[in-house]
Each structure stands twice: as structure tokens, then as C-alpha cells.
Amino acid sequence: MTFKLSMALYFIATLVLFGQTEQRIAMTLEECISLAIENNLDLKSTKLTKETWDVNFNQNKNALLPRVNGSYNLGIANGRSIDPFTNGIVNQELTFSNAALGLDFVAFNGFRLINRWKQAKLNLRSAEMEVEAAKQSVILNVTLTYLQVLNAQDLVKLAESRLTTTQGQLDRLRSLYEEETGNPAEYHDLQGQLALDASNSVERKNNLEIELINLNTLTNTETSITAVPLNTELEFEVYDYTAQEIYEQALQVFPTIKARDLSLEAAEKAIAVARSQYVPEISLFANLNTNYSSAAKLFNETGTGIAETGDFVTINNQDYSVFAQETNFTSENIPYRDQFDNNLNSSIGVSVSVPIFNGFRAKNNVALEKIKKEEAQTALAQIKLDLKQSIKRSYSAMATAFERYKLLQDQVDAYKESFRINEIRFNNGVSNSVDYIISKNNFDNAQTNLANVKYEYALRVKILEYYRGNI
Known part of the structure; x- marks a missing residue:
């Protein structure tokens, strides 16, 4: 068995x-x-x-x-701000833009x-x-x-x-x-x-x-x-x-x-x-920058005119307003491309970083x-x-x-x-x-x-x- x-x-x-x-x-x-x-x-x-x-x-x-x-950036600012074109204070709606190009090269480290x-x-x-x-x-x-x-x-x-x-x-x-x-x-x-x-x-x-x-x-x-x-x-x-x-x-x-x-x-x-x-x-650097602002205007002369200055003179106890001749202007927006061309700025230099204590x-x-x-x-x-x-x-x-x-x-x-x-x-x-x-x-x-x-x-x-x- x-x-x-x-x-x-x-x-x-x-x-x-x-x-x-x-x-x-x-x-x-x-x-x-x-x-x-x-x-x-x-x-x-x-x-x-x-x-x-x-x-x-x-x-x-x-x-x-x-x-x-x-x-590159493009934006809109409202209210009190700095005009990037004039660096002046403005209180309005502002369209702004800027562009930059930078080069950095380490020469020695x-x-x-x-x-x-x-x-x-x-x-x-x-x-x-x-x-x-x-x-x-x-x-x-x-x-x-x-x-x-x-x-x-x-x-x-x-x-x-x-x-x-x-x-x-x-x-x-x-x-x-x-x-x-x-x-x-x-x-x-x-x-x-x-x-x-x-x-x-x-x-x-x-x-x-x-x-x-x-x-x-x-x-x-x-x-x-x-x-x-x-x-x-x-x-x-x-x-x-x-x-x-x-x-x-x-x-x-x-x-x-x-x-x-x-x-x-x-x-x-x-x-x-x-x-x-x-x-x-030791590093070498170079930068190229430009900007645009909708607040930037171009003023063109359109002629002259007589305008009251707000001053006055008194003759025989009689006040007489003072008028002055002034030049008249009309404003127009500066095109986006023209601003980018006109606002170009560049820089070049050498940067040295020295380790002292770390x-x-x-x-x-x-x-x-x-x-x-x-x-x-x-x-x-x-x-x-x-x-x-x-x-x-x-x-x-x-x-x-x-x-x-x-x-x-x-x-x-x-x-x-x-x-x-x-x-x-x-x-x-x-x-x-x-x-x-x-x-x-x-x-x-x-x-x-x-x-x-x-x-x-x-x-x-x-x-x-x-x-x-x-x-």
C-alpha cells in the first residue's frame, strides 16, 4: 500500500x-x-x-x-502713484510698462x-x-x-x-x-x-x-x-x-x-x-533698460495769446489787471514704441564679492x-x-x-x-x-x-x- x-x-x-x-x-x-x-x-x-x-x-x-x-511687464495703476516716466507724483489711472535685458558673467571665483x-x-x-x-x-x-x-x-x-x-x-x-x-x-x-x-x-x-x-x-x-x-x-x-x-x-x-x-x-x-x-x-555685468507711461505727453506750440496774470497795478487809486503774452500748447500721447526707443538706458561694470566672515x-x-x-x-x-x-x-x-x-x-x-x-x-x-x-x-x-x-x-x-x- x-x-x-x-x-x-x-x-x-x-x-x-x-x-x-x-x-x-x-x-x-x-x-x-x-x-x-x-x-x-x-x-x-x-x-x-x-x-x-x-x-x-x-x-x-x-x-x-x-x-x-x-x-518685461505691463500694468495699470490707480490712485496716487509715481509716474515711471517723470518720477513725479500723479493721482490718476496710469498704464505703465518696462523692459530690461541683463548680462552677468563670472570672470573668476x-x-x-x-x-x-x-x-x-x-x-x-x-x-x-x-x-x-x-x-x-x-x-x-x-x-x-x-x-x-x-x-x-x-x-x-x-x-x-x-x-x-x-x-x-x-x-x-x-x-x-x-x-x-x-x-x-x-x-x-x-x-x-x-x-x-x-x-x-x-x-x-x-x-x-x-x-x-x-x-x-x-x-x-x-x-x-x-x-x-x-x-x-x-x-x-x-x-x-x-x-x-x-x-x-x-x-x-x-x-x-x-x-x-x-x-x-x-x-x-x-x-x-x-x-x-x-x-x-569677480563678475562682469551689463544692463539695458527702458520704460513706458501713459502719463507721458508731448506738448506742441499752437501760437500765443493774452492771458490775465492775476496781478494788478494801481494808478490814481484805480486798480488795473496785468496781462501777459503766453504761448499756447496742445498735448498728445507719446507712442509706446517711441517711449521705448527714447527711454533706453544702459550700464556696464565689474562686481567684486569678497568673503570676510560667513x-x-x-x-x-x-x-x-x-x-x-x-x-x-x-x-x-x-x-x-x-x-x-x-x-x-x-x-x-x-x-x-x-x-x-x-x-x-x-x-x-x-x-x-x-x-x-x-x-x-x-x-x-x-x-x-x-x-x-x-x-x-x-x-x-x-x-x-x-x-x-x-x-x-x-x-x-x-x-x-x-x-x-x-x-
Whole structure:
């Protein structure tokens, strides 16, 4: 009953796993890498950061150019106000307008703008290196996951082959059992072994499904994909480089190291920017202004006339009014354009701003930037240390996997021959099921270990090549 239940669960689990994977599209490693580079969210985020630094760089570069600003306004004033044309007090509705154009250019400020531009350029190059590092990291992760999928596929094949072999033996013993000529204990031993092999097969298929999910996560595509099985065996050769040689090459080509080097240079430029606050700032300026007022009038002479002055003279006790000749005028509005032309005025000059005391702001800013530089130096040293340790660990694991592969090859050959002999003996009734099962499990486990160490070696070599910049 237990055997039947185990086999039923195996077939149900197999159907479920098959249903999850039957729609997957087989893709090569190169196709998976292309998808990941296009869709990976971490890489997209890094690219957006780089675009931010690109805008920041352009902003600091454009800050070196002169600043030209224009202004224009038009309005209506009611009541008592100042006539912008005459500067006199008027009490009427007044339409006014003015326009201005100004130019401002920083001639010298302790190279602050230039150093900011250089700092932004270094930060941009650092961001570009971060993008390259993220890209290489995606390629590495896809490659490693792809190899893990291939490893899981091989293990599934081994498990299915193992299950098929056990099933064949069980079918042979079932005939003997039903004819009551075989050993019932051996028949039941093989039933138990078949259930164990079925359980291992389900576990292997589940592990494969997990690795496929990881691969799909990295590629970030709605299409379910799987890896194309290798047509050739993985190559096993003695690795040509030592851990120290790999580390020295990594210092020259590893994008993360380059990014931190550039960040350190940018921190040095930030100190120069902060120190420029000690230096006077010299600027050149030029301005052009004009205005308009509806109160401005043009008076035209229309002739002369006699008008009473309000004074008088007394002759013989008789008062006589005093009249005077005066010129008569008529007023007319001055056109908008004429006022703008007539009221033009300009100015040009030099402005000097001398820092005398600003609450030690400059001193504190310099101190803060020096701390940031030390932080950048510490971050660079830490990354180099982590890199060196990672290379050592990967190199040690690679060398161990290489040695284990050679030893496990011998073990597989030995257990293969042992299983062949025990299978013949078991089929001929010379040995018992216990010896057969032990020999079979030894051979199967040796094949599994060989498959694992084969891909372990390939993974470690890929990681070391990644550090060398050959991913």
C-alpha cells in the first residue's frame, strides 16, 4: 500500500511539474543574456542613475557660460502713484510698462565652476562604469543560473535513468514473484528502491523548476524559458592564471574598481570647490533698460495769446489787471514704441564679492569634503579587499572542483564496473538485492556527484573570468 501511494504521488508530481514547464521556450545562453540586458530592472535602475549624472554634468558645464536674462511687464495703476516716466507724483489711472535685458558673467571665483564641471565629469564617468559593472553582473548571473539549469537538467536525466533501471529490475522480479519462484524480500526491496528513486526524481524536477524560475526572473520576460542542453561536454583544463594574477588584472579592468577610483577623484575636486569659497568672486555685468507711461505727453506750440496774470497795478487809486503774452500748447500721447526707443538706458561694470566672515561656512565645507574623500578612500580599499578575498575563495573552489572531478571520474568508472558485475550476479541469482541496491546507489550517487562537480568547476571558471573582464 505504501509503495502504491508513493508511486501515485510521484506520477501526480511529475504531471504537475510537466504542466508547469511544457510551455517553456528553449533559448540559448546568448539569447537569455540579450533578454536580461534589455529587461533587467536593476540594470535599468543603474542606467537611470547614469542619466541623472549626465544631466548634472551638462548643467555644470553650461554654468560656465554667461547668464543673460530679460524681463518685461505691463500694468495699470490707480490712485496716487509715481509716474515711471517723470518720477513725479500723479493721482490718476496710469498704464505703465518696462523692459530690461541683463548680462552677468563670472570672470573668476577661485575656479569653482571649472572644478564643479570636472567633478561632474568624473561622477558621470563613474556612473558609466557602474552601468558597465551592472551589465557584467547581469551577464554573469545569467550565465551562472543558466549553467545551474543545465546541471539540474542533467540531474533530472540521471534520476529518470535511475528510475528506469530500477523499474526494469522490479518488472523482472514481479514475474518471478507472481510465479512464486523468486525471493519475496528481494521483490519488496526493489519496490522500496523504486519509491526512493521516484522521490529523488520528483525532487530533481522541483530543483530544475526553481532554477528555471531564477533564470526567468533575471531575464524579466513574460515568456517562460528554459535552457538549451549542451551538445558538447564542458572542457576541463588546468587554469592558466594564479589568484594573484587574476587580482592584478581585476584592478585594471574591473568596472567597480574603476568607478570607485573615479569617485575618489571626484571627491578631491569637491575639496577644491569648497576651498574656492575663500577666494573673492569677480563678475562682469551689463544692463539695458527702458520704460513706458501713459502719463507721458508731448506738448506742441499752437501760437500765443493774452492771458490775465492775476496781478494788478494801481494808478490814481484805480486798480488795473496785468496781462501777459503766453504761448499756447496742445498735448498728445507719446507712442509706446517711441517711449521705448527714447527711454533706453544702459550700464556696464565689474562686481567684486569678497568673503570676510560667513560663520566659518567655508572652513566647515572644506572639512566635510575631506571627510567624504576619506570615505571614498575607505570604500575603495574595502572593495579591493573584498575583491581579493572573493577571488581567493573562487580560485580555491575552482582548484578543488578540478581535483575532485578527476577523482570522481575514477570513482564513477569503478562503481560502474562494480554495478555491472553486481547486476549480472543479481540477474543470475548469485547475489541478493541488498548488494545490488548498494552497488546501484553507489554508482548513481557517484554520477550525481560528478555532474555537480563538473558544473561547479565551470561556474568557478566563469566567475574568475568575470573578474578578469572576460565575461
